[in-house]
Amino acid sequence: MILAVDDNVIRAIGIIWEGDGVYFTRVLNEVERLHNNIVIKLHTFGGSVFDGNLIYNVCNASTKIERLEIIGIAASMGAIISQSRKNVYMVRNGFMMIHPPSGYANGTAKDLKATVNLLEQMEKNFCNDLSATTGKTTKWIQENWLDGSDHWFSAEQALKENLIDGIIENETEVDRFDPSEIENENEVYARYAALYIPNITNNKIETDEMKKEVIEAMNLQGVNENSSDTAVIQALVTRYSALEKKDEDYKKELADLQAKLDEQSNGAVASIIDEAVKAGKIKKEDEPTYEAIGKTSGIEALQTVFANMNTRKPIAGQINGGTDANLDRASWDFDKWQTEDPRGFEALAKSDPEKFKTLFNAKYTK
Known part of the structure; x- marks a missing residue:
């Protein structure tokens, strides 16, 4: 929890x-x-x-x-x-x-x-x-x-x-x-x-500090270093929009930037959902629900939802349960961790972020 x-x-x-x-x-x-x-x-x-x-x-x-x-x-x-x-x-x-x-x-x-x-x-x-x-x-x-x-x-x-x-x-x-x-x-x-649920990304450790610097430099409101990439980008666009800029070239550049961001975001959401359908995590007819999550809450939130679908659900009042601590985890990949020991995987992200990032990239960077 x-x-x-x-x-x-x-x-x-x-x-x-x-x-x-x-x-x-x-x-x-x-x-x-x-x-x-x-x-x-x-x-x-x-x-x-x-x-x-x-x-x-x-x-x-x-x-x-x-x-x-x-x-x-x-x-x-x-x-x-x-x-x-x-x-x-x-x-x-x-x-x-x-x-x-x-x-x-x-x-x-x-x-x-x-x-x-x-x-x-x-x-x-x-x-x-x-x-x-x-x-x-x-x-x-x-x-x-x-x-x-x-x-x-x-x-x-x-x-x-x-x-x-x-x-x-x-x-x-x-x-x-x-x-x-x-x-x-x-x-x-x-x-x-x-x-x-807070966003969990493969490069969160490295990007948090960068987000903080951008937020402070641009005096962005309503976001912090823990906010999603989507939220920070939106705050940045809003900040620029609020500035008194009359130059038509600047306005066109801003519009082009927003269109490009929307295109990239929609493409990424569609790709993530397509992988989830192929993996059997969701049905084809459920795509609109997850498209809405991706567009309103961000790509990281959508990844969190699909990652949780691999997590073994605990049984209320579990008897003689739990993960065998003696299992050899050296050969485990991203999916194996999510299935066998999701809490251990959460701890790994803090104790050994490099290993966590390697497993994450092997899963999602193709």
Whole structure:
């Protein structure tokens, strides 16, 4: 899970992995030392039940969290976490999804019985948490919301069911859609994640400093060194447009530059989507959705979405799970890392950026 702190606001975005409960607790404690009016902005498809429970407990116990805002999706364990507080709000185009915890196990009959017992206890906790905030009986929740199916709630429906306390304006524009009609559930999360998850590019380390120098030299507004290339270019074009230039040759040059940038960007988006179709990540008929993401959020955001599609999805309440730390990773390529150990690959980008860049270039530079 990505945690980003801005003054008294903590943005919690992404899948809840093993260890994220401790990570969230540490970040919350640091912010609590400085602020008494903390706002949690949540966007998650769920993940580890154990870590999610820890996040629920520390949020529930905090005396300094003023409100919790669902800014995209609060699904699975994310829905339970959202019930840890009073003053819970959801953006108008957001969704919540509730279903029972799931897991897997192997071994003897005794092992399997132990797993069943654990899942039943988790489900009981879910019922109690949901009952406390909605006023519905645990029996009703068990029969209607934890019956084995995914139950999606729009902001209006969540408010009607007392799952939230109010509806707030959207933080980002996502076309209205019915999540229950989307075949790939990861697509529901990706539609928002593409607009929230920080950009990850093969040359980010080298380009951040260059972006910073350009931004300072041109006094660009609304962007920083962490902004996408698309956003910086747009800010640069806007800055030039605001200058009092009457020279017709300059105006033509500016128009030609914008047209060239648009052409290059559209071509890159089309190429990335075409590769995703060939790789079987998306269907041909889904191309318009991803074209919109590429044009509005930038090429880096589109690459992040497709990269996440290769990521192994964690199972809520995972039993005897995790990656074998003894596997030989020396021969792994980009796709192997994404499939077998995505969190390790994220760490590799920081610990050994040269190796990460080599793998990235081997994947995308043809």
